[in-house]
Amino acid sequence: MCNNVIILLLLLTESGATFRLFSSDAGTYKEARPFFISPKSLINDYFDGNLAPVFQTINSHTFVFVMYYAHFCGISRRMRDPYENAAAFYRERTQNGNNTVDKFHVKFIAVNCFYHTGQCRKSYKLDYYPHMYLYIKGTRGYQYFGPSITLNIIEFIEKIRMPIIRLTNENEFLDFIVQHESHVLAHFDFSNNVQRQHYSFFVQAALKHIEYDNEHPIRFALILNESIIEKFSQLSNSTFPKPFVILNQFNSPPQMFPHMTYNFTTENLFQWVANEYKKPCVSWIVPKNRYYSRSPSIDKATVFDALTDHDNLLIFFTSNKLDELKLRQIYIYLFNCNITHSSLWQTQIDRLYNQSSINLKENLTKTHYNLLSSCCQYLLNQISPMDVYNLCLSNQELPSLNMLDTKTKICFGTLKNHQLKTICYREYCHQWLKTYPSIYQKKLHENHDITLEKRRDKFHDQSIEVQNQFILDSNKSMENFQGLLCRDNSTWAFRLINSRYYPNFGQNIGIVNDSRAIIVLQKKNEQYYILNNTQIATENIYNFIYDISHNLRSRSLSKTPIRETNPEHSNRLVELTTDTFQSIVLNPDKHVLVVYYTKWCGFCQSIWPVLFQTKKFFRSFTDLIFARIQADKHDLPWHLTVYNYPAIILFPAEKSYSIVFPTSTEPITSVSLTKFLLYHLYIDENINEQWCRPTNNSFLSMLSSNYIDFSQLSYLVKSFS
Incomplete structure (x- = not known):
């Protein structure tokens, strides 16, 4: 009996230690507990709300990401796993003797800003949770407003880490301007102290625009080569005095920043870009609310805002960011008569699109993909392990192969295509790296630069793996579609919606199994048309737009799957x-x-x-x-x-x-x-006269009454028929 009492007291003691409560005049509170309970030790969690170590870390590290959370908040809990995954992404493990040392290129911290006695709650009065800031040493923090998705957090960090894109040659310049319809270009004389200060203001304005729009900010670029300035002058038919800051927008004349000699400040530059900015021809639709994590869906009003000044709204429902490039190329081709240098833009987009392709397998036919797999395996089996090593980790070219071999001749036609060859290399390298992780790790530890390069590759692969699909071009001539929408009396807007973040939009219009489709909404007719994922190819897109503009296509009908029912059930419709x-x-x-x-x-x-x-x-x-x-x-x-x-x-x-x-x-x-x-x-139109007599008309009298003898219903109907 005594033993049982002792055990009971021990259990109560442990329970009290686990759920310890504190009482005060303000109320009763639970003891502070860690919010990040993963054993990975990736996050410094100050669950007691202490800010002193947070300030110390911010002052000692170049980049520090801080999450101010509330332990009860559902959005904070939803952000927990993506936040830890992002921290793991920036962790680099190195071997120091027998010990493994972790080095973080970005330090991740979490602070409980709701704990009643915590310094954070007393210092900051936050109206929602979580607040997330990326602090740069020596400057302020930049707030993250994006969704609770690891990839978005990483993209935001990468933009803040590199707010200015440096352009060193013409190809980089052309790639930049076809990827970003609206952008800011600058050239400074760094031998001048004033110009160096202006450059620091330029960087801070770029950071403010990234904070203002986490997902699709206006990007800033620095021109470092005179040949780029000459090319830019040639394309715009203008000359630019140096130094300069220019807002360049697609198919519009470039605009010079008016305060180059006086009042050149971060705020003036930021406001000037924001005021002069115009909506791109091809852009992404996002919710009106900046706090995407609190507004995870796209409502009807947001979509119809894009239709305000247009008769037709073409929406590419996709999560592949490469599709933005392809849609821009289609836009340029269809509006060819209104766009200067359209052929140059199309060629540049096509080159960039092909170089960026990672995986085509979901858009290839089964026969074509089987041939590609067979050729890829054969091709890479013919080379030495060292050549595979160089291919996968050093990005070197493959050695020349024996073209007299029969199999090589068969595969040469397939693999000479740059896009298909890229698939082959990527597929094999991923398998090889999984098979030989020790070699992979050894190579990473040998060279720090290789480590950073692989981290960039990993980031790029994650971006593409969201949607491993690609729009295939047709070999047929499509010249009859060139300038098609120039001749159309209706106006068109081209937009994209991220199917991964906002699947509800697709579900509401009947896109259930596919995460990718092209939709055209018509405001006047109140109808829409859908081109499904299996039909998405360049020629089909042009035909799709042509048919709609000439009223040759029937409207699409939305449908929602229903659960299986038994129609034979007596009380089931x-x-x-x-x-x-x-x-x-x-x-x-x-x-x-x-x-x-x-x-x-x-x-x-x-x-x-x-x-x-x-x-x-x-x-x-x-x-x-x-x-x-x-x-x-x-x-x-x-x-x-x-x-x-x-x-x-x-x-x-x-x-x-x-x-x-x-x-x-x-x-x-x-x-x-x-x-x-x-x-x-069940009443015959040619009713026999005898049935109309009141004495015999029991059936008709039943119909005229408020009561029906249902037990006689079947008999009466059969008799009357």
């Missing part, structure tokens, strides 16, 4: 969808009573017992089907669409017309529905 509606309802051998409803319609929910009871009364009538369709989730052709709910429509067999139940004048009851069905389906 057949669930109709966009795909099954016409095959069931327009069946010439069956009469079909269809109920149009929506889940948000309260009155619709009240009529189901009436429908189930009526169906039960007609269970012996094998030629009659009771069905329903959720009309707001399953689009139908215009002549089969209704605008009021609930709507009950009868589709008689072998008839070219339908009959609407008069809900405005008749109550929806079992009696009224039964009369409606009997009158329109």
Whole structure:
């Protein structure tokens, strides 16, 4: 007995230590606990709200990412795993004798800013959580507003770490301007002290724009070569006095910053760029709310804002950022007559797009992909392990192969294509690195520069792996599409929506299984068209736009998958969808009573017992089907669409017309529905005269009464027929 008491007291003591409470005049609080409980030790978690070590870390490290969280906040909890993954990305492990040393290129810290006695809560009055800042040594912190996704956090950090893109040759310059429709170009004389100060203001303005729009900021670039200035002058037909800061926007004349000699400040430059900025021809649609983690969906108003000044809105629903390049190339080709140097832009985009392709396998036919895999395996098996080593880790070219070999001749035609060869190398290298991790690690430890290069490669691979798809070009001539939209009387806007962040947009218009599609919305006709993922190719996109602009394509119908039901159940209506509606309802051998409803319609929910009871009364009538369709989730052709709910429509067999139940004048009851069905389906138009006599007209008298003897229903109908 004593032993049991002692055990009980020990358990209570341990429980009290685990859930220790503190009482004060302000209330009762739990003891502070770690928020990041992973054993990886990637995050310095100051769960007691202490700010002193945070300030010390910020002053001693070049880059410090701080997350101010509240332990109860759902968004803070959702951000926990992506934050740790981002910290792991910037960790570099080195071997120091028998010990493994971790070095962080970006230090990650978390602070509980809601703990009642913590210094953080007393110092900062935060109205939401988490607040996330990337601090740069010697300057201020820059706030992250993006979603709780590791890749977005990494991209934000990389932009802050390199706010200025340095352009050293013409190819880099052309690549930069085709990737960013609106950008700021600058050239400074670094031998001049004033110009060096202006450059520091230029960098700070770039950082402010990255903070202002985490996902798609206006990018700033520094020109370091005179040949680039000459090329830029040639393209814009202008000459630029040095030094200069220029806002360059696609298909618009460049604008010079007016305060180059006086009032050159960070704020003036930031405001000037923000005021002169115009919406790009091809851009991404994001929620209006800057705090994406608190507004994870795109609502109807956000989409229709893009339609304000346009008749047609083309949306590329994708998560592959390379698709932005391809869509810009399509835009330039279709508006060829209004764009200067359009052929140059198209060529440059095509080159950059092909170089950036990583994986084509999902867009290749099975036969083509099998051939590519076979050739890739054969090709790389012919070279030595050292050559594979150089290929995968040093990015060197493959040695020449024996072209007399039969297999080599077969594969040469496939692998001479730059895009396909890139797939081959990438696929094999990923497998090889997984097979030989020790060699991989050894190589990384030998050279710090290689380590950083591989980290950049990893970042690039993660960006592409989000969507391993590629738009294939056709070999057919598409000159007849050049300048197509110049000749069109309607206006078009080209936009993209990230399918990974906002899948609800695709689900709402019926894109269920695919995370990639092209949608065209028409404001005037209130309809849309969809080009599915399997159809996305350059030629198909041009044909798609051509058909819509010439009214040659039928509108798309949205549909939502429904759970499987047993239509034979006595009290169950057949669930109709966009795909099954016409095959069931327009069946010439069956009469079909269809109920149009929506889940948000309260009155619709009240009529189901009436429908189930009526169906039960007609269970012996094998030629009659009771069905329903959720009309707001399953689009139908215009002549089969209704605008009021609930709507009950009868589709008689072998008839070219339908009959609407008069809900405005008749109550929806079992009696009224039964009369409606009997009158329109089971009364012959050529009624025998004897049935009209009051003495014999038991059936007609039943129809005119408020009561029906359902037990005699089947007998009366058969007799009357």
